[in-house]
Amino acid sequence: MPELPNRQILLRRRPTGLVAPDDTELVTTPAPQLAEGEALLRTTYVGLDAAVRTWLNDQPGYLPPVQLGEVIRAAGIGEVVQTRCDAFAIGDVVTTLSGFQEYVIIRDDVFSTPVPPSDATDQLAVMSVFGPTGATAYIGMVDVGVPQPGETAVVSAAAGATGSIAGQIAKIAGARVVGIAGGPEKCRAVVEDFGFDACIDYKNEDVAAALKQHCPKRVDVYFDNVGGPILDAVLGRLAQNARVVLCGVISSYLTGEHPGPTNYVNLLAKTARMQGFNALDQWGRFDEAYAALRKWGDDGLLSHRETVFDGIGSCVDALNGLFTGANIGKTLVKLSEPSAN
Ligand SMILES: NC(=O)c1ccc[n+]([C@@H]2O[C@H](COP(=O)([O-])OP(=O)(O)OC[C@H]3O[C@@H](n4cnc5c(N)ncnc54)[C@H](OP(=O)(O)O)[C@@H]3O)[C@@H](O)[C@H]2O)c1
Numbered sequence: 001m002p003e004l005p006n007r008q009i010l011l012r013r014r015p016t017g018l019v020a021p022d023d024t025e026l027v028t029t030p031a032p033q034l035a036e037g038e039a040l041l042r043t044t045y046v047g048l049d050a051a052v053r054t055w056l057n058d059q060p061g062y063l064p065p066v067q068l069g070e071v072i073r074a075a076g077i078g079e080v081v082q083t084r085c086d087a088f089a090i091g092d093v094v095t096t097l098s099g100f101q102e103y104v105i106i107r108d109d110v111f112s113t114p115v116p117p118s119d120a121t122d123q124l125a126v127m128s129v130f131g132p133t134g135a136t137a138y139i140g141m142v143d144v145g146v147p148q149p150g151e152t153a154v155v156s157a158a159a160g161a162t163g164s165i166a167g168q169i170a171k172i173a174g175a176r177v178v179g180i181a182g183g184p185e186k187c188r189a190v191v192e193d194f195g196f197d198a199c200i201d202y203k204n205e206d207v208a209a210a211l212k213q214h215c216p217k218r219v220d221v222y223f224d225n226v227g228g229p230i231l232d233a234v235l236g237r238l239a240q241n242a243r244v245v246l247c248g249v250i251s252s253y254l255t256g257e258h259p260g261p262t263n264y265v266n267l268l269a270k271t272a273r274m275q276g277f278n279a280l281d282q283w284g285r286f287d288e289a290y291a292a293l294r295k296w297g298d299d300g301l302l303s304h305r306e307t308v309f310d311g312i313g314s315c316v317d318a319l320n321g322l323f324t325g326a327n328i329g330k331t332l333v334k335l336s337e338p339s340a341n
Contacts (some may be wrong), residue, residue: 002083003030003031004030004031004040004081004103005028005029005030005031005102006028006030006032006101006102006103007026007027007028007073007099007102008028008029008071008099008100008101008102008103008312009022009024009026009027009071009101010024010025010027010069010070010071010072011023011066011067011069011070011071011072012024012025012058012068012069013068014058014139014200015053015056015069017254017255018254018320018323019053019056019306019316019320020325021316022314023316024058024072024199025108026066027310031102031103032103032105032302032307034082034083034084034105034129035084035290036084036085036204037084037085037175037225038084038085038086038087038105038106038107039080039081039082039083039084039087039088039092039094039105039106039107039185040080040081040082040083040103040104040105040106040151041078041079041081041096041098041101041103041104041105041106041112041232041337042078042079042080042081042082042103042257042336043074043076043077043078043098043103043104043128043336044076044077044078044079044123044334044335044336044337044338045077045078045079045123045124045332045333045334045335046074046075046076046077046080046098046315046318046332046335047074047075047102047127047133047189047207047330047331047332047335047339048074048248048290048315048318048319048321048322048331048332048333049074049075049133049161049322050248050253050322050328051336052072052073052074052156052319053253053254053322054253054322055072055073055153057256058121059256062180062278062280064245069183070316071099071220071259072099072100072315073090073097073099074097074098074099074315075095075096075097075098075127075132076095076096076097076098076099076104076273076335077093077094077095077096077098077115077123077126077127077131078094078096078098078104078216078335078336079093079094079338079339080092080094080106081103085106085107085108086108087108088106088108088112088114088193090277091098091122091339092112092114092115092168093112093114093115093119093123093126093186094106094112094115094273095112095113095115095126095127095131095132096111096112096113097111098108100147100312100315100333101312102197102312102335102336105160109301110283115131122291123299123306123338124304124306124308124330125278127299127306127327127330127332128161128165128304128306128330128332129165129293129302129304130190130290130293130294130297130307131290132208132279132286133161133162133165133170133280133330134165134289134290134293135282135285135289135290135293136247136279137162137165137166137169137288138165138169138292138293139277139279139282139285139287139289140162140166140223140245140247140277140279141153141166141169141170141173141221141223142169142173142278142292143167143282144193144243144245144275145170145173145223145245146243147169147170147175148172148173148174148175149173149174149175149203150175150257151172151175151176151215151220151221151239152175152176152177152178152219152220152221152239153167153175153176153178153219153220153221153222153223154178154179154211154215154216154219154221154222154223154234155167155170155177155178155179155180155196155222155223156178156179156181156182156202156222156223156224156225156226156230156234157180157181157226157250158179158180158181158185158186158190158194158196158330159182159187159190159325159327159328159329160181160190160225160322160329161327161329161330161331162225162247162248162304163179163220163223163225163294163300164193164194164304164305164329165183165304166223166247166298167190167196167223167278168181168195168301168302168303169296169334170221170223171195171196171197171266172296172301172302173232175198175220175221176197177196177197178196178197178198178199178200178211178214178215179191179196179198179199179200179228180199180200180202180207180226180234180235181199181200181201181202182201182202182203182325183201183203183204183325184201184204185328186199186325186328187199187200187201187256187317189305189328193250193303193305193328194250194303195221197214198295200214202230207229207230207233207234208233208236208237209235210300211233211234211236214239215237217239217241218237218238218239218242218281219234219238219239219242220239220241220242220243221242221243221244221245222234222235222238222242222243222244222245223245223247224245224246224247224248224249224253224266225247225248225250226245226248226249226250226282226310227250227251227252227258228249228251228252228259229251230251231244231261232263233262233263234262235261235263235264235267236263236265236266238267238270238272239270240270240271240272241270241271241272241273242270242272242273243272243273243274243275244267244272244273244275245275245277246274246275246276246278247276250322250323254323263322304329304330305329306329306331306332307321307326307328307330307331307332307333308330308333308334309321309323309329309331309332309334310333310334310335311333311334311335312333312335313325314333315333318331318332322323
């Protein structure tokens with residue numbers, strides 16, 4: 001086999017705040033040779049999740065921290081270009097933990113999932129809705145939020161990858177859905193593209209006052225992606241027996257500080273429940289989630305958008321963009337051309 005150059009982004013220094021240029025290094029190494037039971041994937045898109053930034057801290061999490069000198073870990077999708085593994089044939093489209101690199105070894109394990117041929121022609125949709133991001137929104141909203149017809153659901157980071165899908169799922173369940181997002185362009189997308197009933201611009205509005213206006217019957221389900229003052233404001237507006245879904249705390253990932261909400265006392269007064277979830281714990285139910293999401297997609301009930309950066313050199317900018325709010329929908333970096341598109 002001819003040697004394939006593999007550009008990779010390595011972690012060189014643990015960032016404080018946003019990832020700085022000197023925190024990482026772009027290197028070129030030969031793509032690895034295959035052992036028996038392995039296949040080589042050419043990465044087409046890397047998907048950016050807020051969790052990628054948490055893996056750069058020297059703190060234990062549900063996955064170990066990325067070590068200095070290692071490729072930065074991230075989810076991705078690609079196409080099999082070499083194989084010595086019965087599970088993968090040349091040309092198969094597979095989602096995996098590709099990391100910030102152009103080629104990655106995959107094996108027949110829990111991290112690498114073949115994409116059905118019916119979905120393989122739209123890799124952007126797999127990454128933004130018919131894959132793990134969609135499954136996260138599904139499990140959080142369906143299992144923990146449990147929205148009912150006529151209820152009011154609120155979703156933060158509503159223009160983002162997880163929030164935009166979570167809100168649409170609540171809408172499908174028959175709830176009135178109010179988003180919270182930063183800036184007029186995002187709020188317009190939340191209503192016009194993702195079909196929410198209203199959207200609060202937390203950068204330009206008083207969130208507590210706007211919740212009062214847009215949620216006259218209070219909030220039955222809150223799908224929280226951000227924590228901090230926005231969580232506190234929504235806790236102040238809960239309805240009786242409300243469910244608060246703790247999906248993520250992006251407002252504190254850069255600082256590592258988690259200011260406690262003062263309005264938590266409303267959980268008592270409103271006999272409400274606040275529950276976290278980790279979608280990966282529900283891995284065994286992802287197929288159920290994909291089937292439901294696919295059906296809603298086929299029925300025209302789910303919209304998705306992507307913010308696509310170009311080339312491996314833009315991976316760090318794309319990651320930082322999650323924290324500066326640069327994205328609408330799923331953030332992806334295109335590393336190579338999908339052959340099926
Ligand atoms: N529990 C799980 O299993 C699980 C799995 C995957 C993801 N998550 C969580 O889901 C959340 C969303 O992740 P994602 O990957 O879908 O990202 P995303 O929503 O596509 O992008 C992140 C968005 O967060 C908003 N944001 C950033 N800093 C903020 C701040 N200080 N205050 C308020 N909003 C802020 C920005 O939107 P604005 O411009 O609107 O501020 C940004 O676009 C994250 O908290 C992530 O950790 C949880």
